[in-house]
Structures are given as C-alpha cells and as structure tokens.
Amino acid sequence: MDSKTLQCFVEVVRTGGVRAAARIMNVTQPALTARLKRLEDEAGFALFRRQGRGLVLTEQGRLFLPRAVAAVDAAREAQQSADRIKEGDEGTLRVGYTAITALTVLSNIVRRFREDNPRVKLHLVQRTSHALEEALAQSELDVALLHPPVFEEGLTYRTFATHSYLCAMPHLHPLASEDTVSLGSLTDEDIVMVRRDIGPVIHGKLFESFLSAGFKPNIAFETDNSISLLTLVSAGLGIGFVVEPLSQWRIPSVLYKPVSEGLPSLSFCVCHRLRDVNPLVGRFRVSIQSEVTD
Numbered sequence: 001m002d003s004k005t006l007q008c009f010v011e012v013v014r015t016g017g018v019r020a021a022a023r024i025m026n027v028t029q030p031a032l033t034a035r036l037k038r039l040e041d042e043a044g045f046a047l048f049r050r051q052g053r054g055l056v057l058t059e060q061g062r063l064f065l066p067r068a069v070a071a072v073d074a075a076r077e078a079q080q081s082a083d084r085i086k087e088g089d090e091g092t093l094r095v096g097y098t099a100i101t102a103l104t105v106l107s108n109i110v111r112r113f114r115e116d117n118p119r120v121k122l123h124l125v126q127r128t129s130h131a132l133e134e135a136l137a138q139s140e141l142d143v144a145l146l147h148p149p150v151f152e153e154g155l156t157y158r159t160f161a162t163h164s165y166l167c168a169m170p171h172l173h174p175l176a177s178e179d180t181v182s183l184g185s186l187t188d189e190d191i192v193m194v195r196r197d198i199g200p201v202i203h204g205k206l207f208e209s210f211l212s213a214g215f216k217p218n219i220a221f222e223t224d225n226s227i228s229l230l231t232l233v234s235a236g237l238g239i240g241f242v243v244e245p246l247s248q249w250r251i252p253s254v255l256y257k258p259v260s261e262g263l264p265s266l267s268f269c270v271c272h273r274l275r276d277v278n279p280l281v282g283r284f285r286v287s288i289q290s291e292v293t294d
Contacts, residue, residue, distance in 0.1 A: 001042055003075035005035045006068045009047060012036065013065060017054060092121045093280040096132040096144035099198070099225045104245040105161060105268055105291075106145065113287035120280060128198055136273060143272045143281050149201065150271055157271035158285070160292050163243040165206070165263040166256045168229070170236045173255075181257045183213035190220035190238035192229050205264035206241060213262055230254055 004025075011021035012032075022032045040047050047061035057065065097106050110122065127135065129146040136144055137152045150157050167181045175181055191210075196203040210217040220238045223229045229240040230251040243266045247256040270288050272281045 001039065001071070003072060005039050006075075007072045008032050008035045009039055010065070010068055010072050012048070012055065013057065013061075091280055092123055093278075093284060094123045094125065094140070094142045095284070096125045096127055096135055096141045096146070098129055098132065098146055099126060100147075100243065100246075100266070101145045101268060102126060103226060103249070104163075104243065108291050109145070109288055112291045113284055116287055116290075117280075117283055120283075130200075133271070136271060139273070142276070142278055143270060143284050146269060146271055147199070147202065148267050148269050150269070154274050155271055156274045157269040159267045159269045160288050161268040162265050163245055163268075164265050165241045165259065166244055166247055167259050168233045168240045168242050168254050168256055170233060171253045171255050172236075173239070175257070176255055178257065180260045182260045183209060183262050184215075186210075186213075186217075186239060187215040189218070191217040192221045192223065192232045192238040192240040193217075193219055194226060194229055195222045195224060198224060202264065202266055209262045209264060227251075 008021060008025055008027070011024050012018055015021050015024065018029050018032055018036075022029045025032060027035075036047065043060075043064065045060040046058050047064065048055040049058055050056075095110075110124075113120075114122070125132075125135070125141060130151075132141065132144040132146045133150060133152040133155060135141040136155055146157075148157060148159060167186075169175060169181075175185060193203065193206065207217065221232050223232065226240075226242045226246055227249070230242065230246070230249065232238060233240045234251050234253045236253075241259075241263065242256075270285055
C-alpha cells in the first residue's frame with residue numbers, strides 16, 4: 001500500500017468524489033479509480049459503495065480510514081524530515097573539541113549554532129587535538145574545534161581566532177606589582193605547565209621560548225588542563241602560562257600579566273574532512289563565523 005494510493009483514498013473521502021480528488025492529486029480519473037481498485041484488492045474488502053451519483057464508505061472502509069489518514073500523515077512527515085535533513089535543517093552533528101576550547105570559545109559557538117539550528121542534535125566529544133584529527137579521519141566525528149597545525153591527510157581547517165599567552169602568578173609574588181613580565185626575570189622560578197602529551201605543539205613552543213630567553217625552565221608541576229594549572233598557581237606552587245581568554249576565570253590569589261617578549265600564541269580552528277558533503281558542517285562553520293564577527 002503506497003502512500004500516494006492511500007492519499008487518493010483519503011482525498012476521495014474528503015472531497016466526496018473521484019473527480020475532485022483526481023484534480024487535487026493531479027492524476028486522471030481512470031488512474032485514480034485504478035488505484036482505488038488496487039487498494040481494495042490489497043485490503044481484501046470494498047472501500048466504497050455507490051449511492052445515487054456519489055460514493056459512500058463501506059463499514060470496512062470507515063474502519064480503515066483513520067489508519068489510511070495516519071499513514072498519509074506519517075509519509076508526509078517523513079518526506080518533510082528528509083527534505084530538512086537534505087538541507088541541513090535536521091539531523092545529528094558530532095562535534096569534537098579540546099579542553100582549552102571548552103574553557104574559552106565553545107559555549108558561545110554551541111549556543112549560536114543551537115539558536116540557528118533548533119532541530120539539530122549535537123553530540124559533543126572532548127579530546128586532544130591529535131585525537132580529534134584521528135577521529136575526523138576515521139569518520140567518528142563530523143567537525144572539530146582544535147589547534148593547528150593539522151597533520152592528518154584528507155582534512156581541511158580554517159582558523160577563526162588566535163590568542164596570546166599571559167603569565168599567571170600568585171598575587172603575593174615579587175613581580176606582582178609589574179605591569180608586564182619579562183621571560184628573563186623567571187630564570188629561577190618554578191614553572192607549572194600542562195602536560196606535553198595534552199598539547200605537544202604549544203608545549204614545545206613554550207619550552208623554546210624559555211630557551212630563547214636564556215634558560216631551561218624548572219618545571220615543578222605538570223597538569224591535565226589550564227584550570228588545574230591555575231589552581232596550583234593559586235596555591236603558590238609556581239608560575240604558569242595561559243591563553244588570554246582564560247584571564248576571565250577569576251581564580252583566587254592569581255594575577256595575570258602580559259609578557260614583554262617571546263611567548264607564542266595559540267590558534268583555534270574548525271576542522272573537518274576535505275570532501276565532506278554533510279550540510280550541517282557548513283552550518284556549523286557559519287555559526288562560528290557569525291559568533292566571531294558579531
């Protein structure tokens with residue numbers, strides 16, 4: 001029982017005749033009559049009986065009508081849903097992000113995307129940049145917010161933000177009264193850093209900055225994320241470095257100071273497969289661009 005034939009039956013009941021129903025269904029009267037006959041053969045009973053010049057439902061037809069209406073409505077909803085999925089108005093988008101993205105830009109981007117695409121479900125996954133690249137390459141994710149460079153083949157990315165690093169220090173530190181901090185003044189300081197395996201590229205760049213300033217840093221503690229780093233700084237266990245947006249996190253007893261020279265910056269990018277045709281990925285990129293330019 002195909003949905004168009006069921007709809008022909010419903011329209012005959014609604015309009016009261018074959019002629020009007022055929023006009024609405026954009027078929028000839030003989031074609032519509034043939035569909036009704038085929039439907040009766042499939043159902044195993046007559047749907048109509050003649051009364052004067054018109055048609056009236058048989059008892060079996062009356063009982064069958066609500067099921068036919070429900071099937072027609074379901075088919076219409078399914079087609080509408082398919083159209084929305086095709087256009088990117090509906091579906092599920094698997095989004096990966098890094099820990100530092102979660103602490104800085106993720107909430108605004110997700111909020112904007114949900115406002116613009118209320119029918120789309122988001123599946124969010126947090127991993128390191130390298131792990132996100134692998135997940136994208138293996139089609140486990142659709143799009144990811146991570147930090148370039150990108151090494152996996154078959155991926156493309158666009159940078160949408162770049163932030164400088166700040167020095168985070170205890171508020172009673174001798175350098176707390178300075179407007180800016182020189183890396184050279186930190187020669188004898190205990191340094192707190194996020195572990196190398198979490199962000200190997202930025203870890204290496206920070207380490208090179210210390211070497212360029214003339215000293216090898218004394219890394220006293222390593223943490224899993226920037227919030228843990230700031231907690232250790234707050235406890236007076238050393239000096240750390242975080243990207244500028246994290247200065248909005250008011251951790252007790254921590255001051256943020258710009259560095260006069262030498263520190264790298266951290267870029268944020270949206271990354272996806274090069275030949276991905278998922279329209280939701282394009283919509284996600286639009287939401288990022290809208291959030292950045294507003």
